[in-house]
Amino acid sequence: MSVRIKIHKNSELTKPLILETLNRFSKEGELIGTGYRNVIKILEIDGVKYNIKGFKVPNVINKIVYRFFRKSKAERSFLYADKLLEAGILTPSPEAYVEFTSLFVFGKSYYISKQLDYDFTIRKLIDEPQCEDYDNILRQFTQFTFQLHEKGIHFLDHSPGNTLIKQTSDGYDFYLVDLNRMEFKTLSYDERLANFARLSPKDYMLDIISDEYAKLINKPHNELRERMYYFSEKFSSGFKKKEAFKKKYYFWRKKKS
Template sequence: MGITIVLADNSKLNKEKVLKSIDNFDHEGKLIGYGSRNKIKKITIDNAEYNIKSFKNPNVVNQIVYRFFRKSKAERSFLYAKRLLKMGVLTPTPVAFVEYKSIFTFGRSYYISEQLKYDFTIRKLIDEPKYEDYENILRQFTQFTYDLHEKGIHFLDHSPGNTLIKKTNSGYEFYLVDLNRMDFKTLNYQERLANFARLSPKDYMLDIISDEYAKLMNKPSDEVRERMYFYSQKFSSGFKKKEAFKKKYFFWRKKKR
């Protein structure tokens, strides 16, 4: 397969260093994220730290789709990161994306960004409801999400681990990650509230989030809370059904570690 390497304009790396890091991906670096589909490693290059996200080979249909009709997950991550930064939304600095393609099919791809030192994610608040400054963090996070919506950003993977949070002297900074599923459009009222569905099934979290969002939208707090509860429960129910189905019919699959 041929290889395509695209660098950001301000990248400190050249194509040779990027290619070397990809060639050594399986043998070097620290694994920081692993799923059934993708793998993320932290790798040091020239005394600087980078994250490399490896997207697995797509299925037969998507090998054709990504080759001819749709941008790859790696390219979308790269382009969306650049677009977010231009819109004033924080995300780890994009460095490059890499794709392996033949004449007719698409193979593996990689997205590289600068490593970001952060303090925690929203998952910390789910696991530790007595975490220091809990309510203030949630309210600032809700303001951050409202700003996304006002700017026409629909982050489809708005889930607990996909916003990195840094504590600052003046409050908190929020950085989006896992960017390949995103729409840029005007969101209607229901889409805005449904966008919180993946974040938490915890009522006490939704109570704070819905109260803050209602104030920002100048809507009745009871109405916003009820709708957020509905979308959260709908997502949780669908997720549980999906997991039960996979457990029943795909029990033979084992994740590689």
């Protein structure tokens, strides 16, 4: 396997430092999440904390697709982070991406960013509906999402864990993570409202989000809220069907083995 390393122009990392860090990636570092699909760890490099995401090796078809026809998830994360920052949208500082390839197929890849010290994610509002400043946080988050839409940024993985929130003296700053699935285009009305569907099935959250977004886009609240409900229910229904199928499939595969 050959290795390709692209380092951001503002990064202090070097290729030897990156390779040395990846050599200890499997044995060291603080694991974030379960590591079931992609493995995300916090590791120190020269006393600085970095967030390193190791993407799952793609299936047979995608090994060829990512080798010749499409940018890898690691490269897209790196490029999209730069696009976000240029548009004035916060994301942890992009540092580098790494790809391992052979002559004909794509292998492992990594995206490296600065580790961000944040206070919470949107998931807090789902788990703690009585948390302090709930309404204000959710309205500021809605304003943040509106700015994404106005700037032509369609964040396809706009889910509870993918916006990191830091409290400031002026309010809250929002940072996007998990960046490899985005579109940059003019969003339709329905695309804007459907973009909230992954966040929560909780009606009381959608009531606040829809109220704030209706003001920002100058649309009747009742109309907009009902449309948001529709997209939320559609996503939840599809998600449940998909999870049921996965359980059945994995159960069958386990039995076969």
